[in-house]
Amino acid sequence: MAETDFEILDPRFKTLVKTSAVIEKLWSGGRWTEGPAYFPALKSLVFSDIPNDRLMRFDETTGQTGILMGGRDRYVNGNTVDRQGRLVSCEHGGRCITRTEHDGRLTVLADRYEGKRFNSPNDLVVKSDGSIWFTDPAYGIDSDYEGFRDEPEIDGCHVYRIDGVTGKITRVADDFKRPNGLAFSPDERKLYIADTGATHFESGERHIRGFDVRDDNSLAGGDVFAQCSNGLFDGFRLDNAGRLWCSATDGVHCLSDTGDLIGKILVPERVSNVCFGGPKNNRLFITATGSLYSVLLPTTGLRTF
Template identity: 55%
Template sequence: MSCVKPSIYDQRDARFRALIHPNAQLQQIGQGFEWAEGPAWFPAAQMLLFSDIPAHRMIRWTAQTGCSIFREDSGYSNGNTRDPQGRLLTCHHGLRAVTRTEADGSLTTLASHADGKRLNSPNDVVVKSDGSVWFSDPTYGILSDLEGYKADPEQPGSHVWRIPPEGGAAVAVCRDFAQPNGLCFSPDERLLYIAESGASHDAAVPPVIRVYDVTGEGLANGREFARIDAGLPDGIRCDGNGNLWSSAADGVHVFAPDGTLLGKILVPEVVANLCFGGPRGNRLFITATSSLYMLAVDACAAGWPG
């Protein structure tokens, strides 16, 4: 483990001070990955799981053992999350599917097709408290053989999909993205935030996070919430007070519920994703290119420790 000692904070608003510890050090707690992504914390096991996409594997981190292999042949896993029952849900580029890992370790496929056609390459996934599963489906995993298997898309576009609580067919709830990426609900689940990462392949696509009203089984009133001024948004998370924490090229950008940029946590590698965890939920885990970082903060995930 190593510490990044220079100042890691770029404060833009006085409210940022309440979310950080000025003397906290950014700790590099894992390294040597090809592209670290999709962190998810599991309180019952005090364990972080994340993906190393091009290496075709999933990694486990605990404070006692550090990083170790959780799953080989991961189906080029990307985003991960925990459902209300504490089970692992995973998006797979290679399988072009969303799966759930059962208590016995077996995989249940929740979605692999929509409207009779294969999905593109599911990227990020969130679970609402009612058990419905929402996931983004850009084309990154089929653009080349680096993070999946190169193929022509069968879907007419890159959408966000919803699987009902009882299971069944995925239904598109948002079709107005070039490449939808990270997802997160507001603490009260009345809003869904969606990251637009289409600037990765088309400079004309703005690097924005949009927010939508959640209307029962769908979404309405989409509008721009925030714009990333360094790189593009990928993974995003809300804390318990409704602040939104977003990945960016220069670190983690923190926005107030009104969209104001409060400040940045500067990271020496391009950040892909992040999540809250640790024994008290006040550790920010950051997957950034080839490394895993951890930072003590004054924030926890919405609903912690649920």
């Protein structure tokens, strides 16, 4: 029954879900799905199947999923949509950030910092000023599974910003073990960044940190906002009220704007990432291990385009 798909831990979660709603499995057949990004004009969701080196497209009008792009040694991970409706992606294969133009051309926005190649950009978000913020852990060069095994050129795993006007690349955070998902608060005065250091270090990080965003786009603070109670926080998105909908091993964890775990959407596969979409932006799309799921909610996601 649908009721068993939800775990209400706090009364505040009751108004955010319909326990009669069905969690739909939309597609299966991947190896590790990631990076969901919704295109309203196309009524479609683009997402990655990283080990299979392909981008997938779910068509909301037909319910069909097919290969949008594959077999080009890109090993795309995170995706998002910029303010002009273009796909912006993190690529493990090329160790870069790319943008797909409206005519299909591919533009490399960043592949080096101070002359050294990035590790393997993982997730990204576009701010209202057009700047692109992204994380750069080493998962894509750790082995040949999600990219190409290689030695790092940069002194660690950091967080970066690409200026929306000049294209200048700035390192904005350098004290992470494995920076992963990231997202801005509704007013863009706060930036949340996940650290999944536990994948590589015993008793390592499995939390989200919250940073204050200064007027000059530098970051301050960085205290732990929330610890993951089941697995790791990977990708996450915010709703219009500033709540975080986060990936975890047992499903999607909903956190209040103060970091309290108030409820869960239980998913039978390990969740990697989420995004909001649909005509009302209240359909939560969920990438989980080898599949794509969705659930309709009575709350709306934060629009970032």
